[in-house]
Amino acid sequence: MGVKPVFETPYERRGVIAPGLPILPHGVERHPVPGGGSRAVRIERGDEISVVDREGLQPCELVFFAPDGRSDAGMIGAKGGAEAKGLQRALATGDASGRRVLAALAKSGFDIGRADAVRVFDGASRPGDIATFHAASDGLLIVCAPGGPMAPEAQDAPTEIALYIRRANPGEGKGAAAPPPPLADPLMDANIQPGNTHAYEVRAGQFIQILDVQGRECSDFQAFSHRALEKGLEREIDPTTTRSLMGSLYPAPGLFAKYWTLDHEPLVEIVQDTCGRHDAFNLACTARYYEDLGYPGHVNCSDNINADLARYDVRPRGGWPAINFFFNTMLDDTNAITMDDPWSRPGDFVLVRALTDLVCISSACPCDVDPANGWNPTDIQVRIYGANEDFRRSIGFRKTAEADVEETKKTGFHDCFARHTRDFTAYNGYWLPAKMHGHGAIAEYWACREKAVVMDLSPLRKYEVTGPDSETLMQLCVTRNMKKLSVGQVVYTAMCYEHGGMIDDGTVYRLGEMNFRWIGGDDASGLWLREQAEKRGLNAWVRASTDQLHNIAVQGRLSREILSEVIWTPPAQPTLEELGWFRFAVGRIGDIHGPAVVVSRTGYSGELGYEVFCHPKDAVAVFDAVWAAGAPKGMIPLGLQALDMLRIEAGLIFAKSEFSDQTNPYEAGIGFTVPLKSKEDDFIGRAAIEERKAHPQRKIVGLDVEGGVVPSSGDCLRVGKAQVGEITSAMKSPVLGKVIALARVDVTHAEIGAPIEIGQLDGQQKRLRAVVAPYPHFDPQKARVKGDYG
Numbered sequence: 015m016g017v018k019p020v021f022e023t024p025y026e027r028r029g030v031i032a033p034g035l036p037i038l039p040h041g042v043e044r045h046p047v048p049g050g051g052s053r054a055v056r057i058e059r060g061d062e063i064s065v066v067d068r069e070g071l072q073p074c075e076l077v078f079f080a081p082d083g084r085s086d087a088g089m090i091g092a093k094g095g096a097e098a099k100g101l102q103r104a105l106a107t108g109d110a111s112g113r114r115v116l117a118a119l120a121k122s123g124f125d126i127g128r129a130d131a132v133r134v135f136d137g138a139s140r141p142g143d144i145a146t147f148h149a150a151s152d153g154l155l156i157v158c159a160p161g162g163p164m165a166p167e168a169q170d171a172p173t174e175i176a177l178y179i180r181r182a183n184p185g186e187g188k189g190a191a192a193p194p195p196p197l198a199d200p201l202m203d204a205n206i207q208p209g210n211t212h213a214y215e216v217r218a219g220q221f222i223q224i225l226d227v228q229g230r231e232c233s234d235f236q237a238f239s240h241r242a243l244e245k246g247l248e249r250e251i252d253p254t255t256t257r258s259l260m261g262s263l264y265p266a267p268g269l270f271a272k273y274w275t276l277d278h279e280p281l282v283e284i285v286q287d288t289c290g291r292h293d294a295f296n297l298a299c300t301a302r303y304y305e306d307l308g309y310p311g312h313v314n315c316s317d318n319i320n321a322d323l324a325r326y327d328v329r330p331r332g333g334w335p336a337i338n339f340f341f342n343t344m345l346d347d348t349n350a351i352t353m354d355d356p357w358s359r360p361g362d363f364v365l366v367r368a369l370t371d372l373v374c375i376s377s378a379c380p381c382d383v384d385p386a387n388g389w390n391p392t393d394i395q396v397r398i399y400g401a402n403e404d405f406r407r408s409i410g411f412r413k414t415a416e417a418d419v420e421e422t423k424k425t426g427f428h429d430c431f432a433r434h435t436r437d438f439t440a441y442n443g444y445w446l447p448a449k450m451h452g453h454g455a456i457a458e459y460w461a462c463r464e465k466a467v468v469m470d471l472s473p474l475r476k477y478e479v480t481g482p483d484s485e486t487l488m489q490l491c492v493t494r495n496m497k498k499l500s501v502g503q504v505v506y507t508a509m510c511y512e513h514g515g516m517i518d519d520g521t522v523y524r525l526g527e528m529n530f531r532w533i534g535g536d537d538a539s540g541l542w543l544r545e546q547a548e549k550r551g552l553n554a555w556v557r558a559s560t561d562q563l564h565n566i567a568v569q570g571r572l573s574r575e576i577l578s579e580v581i582w583t584p585p586a587q588p589t590l591e592e593l594g595w596f597r598f599a600v601g602r603i604g605d606i607h608g609p610a611v612v613v614s615r616t617g618y619s620g621e622l623g624y625e626v627f628c629h630p631k632d633a634v635a636v637f638d639a640v641w642a643a644g645a646p647k648g649m650i651p652l653g654l655q656a657l658d659m660l661r662i663e664a665g666l667i668f669a670k671s672e673f674s675d676q677t678n679p680y681e682a683g684i685g686f687t688v689p690l691k692s693k694e695d696d697f698i699g700r701a702a703i704e705e706r707k708a709h710p711q712r713k714i715v716g717l718d719v720e721g722g723v724v725p726s727s728g729d730c731l732r733v734g735k736a737q738v739g740e741i742t743s744a745m746k747s748p749v750l751g752k753v754i755a756l757a758r759v760d761v762t763h764a765e766i767g768a769p770i771e772i773g774q775l776d777g778q779q780k781r782l783r784a785v786v787a788p789y790p791h792f793d794p795q796k797a798r799v800k801g802d803y804g
Contacts, residue, residue, distance in 0.1 A: 477559065
């Protein structure tokens, strides 16, 4: 066991770097093993097996079965003798990875109870530690990253193991990717080579998967109503009708939820999308397009579609409207259409469901004269699955450009909020409620201001920072002074790059002398912590715990009264009534036998409030207990729309609105998180922040807006014809009875009372009068947060 560089390297050619296209050496495969989960892979004699501990401190268990059912660690050159307890526990959880392993075991007839297990990384493994083995026989390899549910006060979250197989006989070719395994047993599985199309029939309710095998390849898709074709009518997806019915004024990149015909018949709906960038307004490539570029006779998708649809008596067209999956087109400031390389990675796909019987056609675009296919056309895979399959709706999420795609997840509290609404939206890789059907955003807002609400904040990113150098790491990476943070205390802080731009804002919980928990809005912050620990050789570990620690917030003047009936704490911990602002306690629901929770007096509403953290397995029990105490007092659930209103009034900042990596904490309105005088230690970004503080250029201000029109984020601020800033967030405040906004403005126009105008349309033709107002607009002294309601 030792440390080696990872196998993947970003694609690079003559100065063009594409981290989204990780390159593996020919014959090397990568198989991620989820924390607490397992993976089964077929092995051939001579294959090299490597397992990598991605985040450190994660045990790994390997089991190998020969074709005759024998399990002997010696067949991969390892010393076994251990029982596969971690794997047995992982398979008992019933998660997706375990179901796939159990299916592989059942198919082969292997008995996991008789497995000869190998354990590695049992000690203090570092991120990137690797163990390598060699197979002396064909067989089935099972790799497990064992770990049970993490208690909310613990910091032992199971994390990912990366399995690499270097094939002894990788075969011929240049290492082009093979299509990934089907999502289920396909009814049709067709490969379309570049420059070809494929027409096929689909029945109502069935699913169509359009898959980009190699990445960076476009696929035109069109569908016809089968019933209409039988009547001699051509009724296909019509882009203009679809835009109109879906409420979109202009064509734009992306996908609509449904696609319609001219007769307003819905044909398909989008179920899953792992790419996130598609074209919804161009034609499939045409002969004229290539002719105008000087390539007469170039094969094109429209002519191919004509030829393939002739058997359905569909009339030929010079150019076919289509959903151009994976085609990266955009509108510039003059509404001209431009293009760039697709965003799609190898294996990206779109899954659609047929809403009626269809005749469909898909292409693998042949374009090799522009960036449409990254200058290198490749193949497309089309699969059809039965109507009885249960595919969850999902919008692909990646922590970083090079990370594996993840499905949109349900939080542990999802089903609890689903009792009150079906209006969920994808946020940071999870489904969160937008508003409650029985209330609406305004009612939810007033419930928070007057009584209490409960909301789901589980997508907040949690990272466990432990080890002898954990304080040194946190002191280096955040702006607040960690040396003054007591055990049981929470602090709100910024995290910055060297140039002073913000990575994230978040809270730090001190669980022990060498134990911290970072809670932020973006994985970039946790990954930055890990990167700095490795770069500087610090004896600290940074491990993701987001999936092990979900949380609801109970906010409002009755929040303390509600939770005091629910939370039990032992004598060594403060009671809920004793819990101070930005403090936390470890307790349980009900009594000593109830589910474990961490409760902090924190929130994002501008009101007295608390956050309750638990493992997802306990989420329903936690919610039900809180609901039983709160509902009789008028507590209702709250969604993202109302939360946005609350935080704007309270002047609480939001990523990509009030701050980005182009704004420092002072420009984001949280200069109070940078104690330059009392924190003498250096921290990342300090020098740049000191310079910007001495010579400020922009400042976050509040605006009172006349006219009743709510401006949009990004609207320009003008003094005369000159632009002096932009709107970051805006709303019509229910409690103040007027339109208010947060804005970033040049310091020369940031004085309270300064008049300013908000530009709309082109920024000149329409103006909204506004005036710089005290910030924040609501409860500037934070009296309500401290529980003082007068």
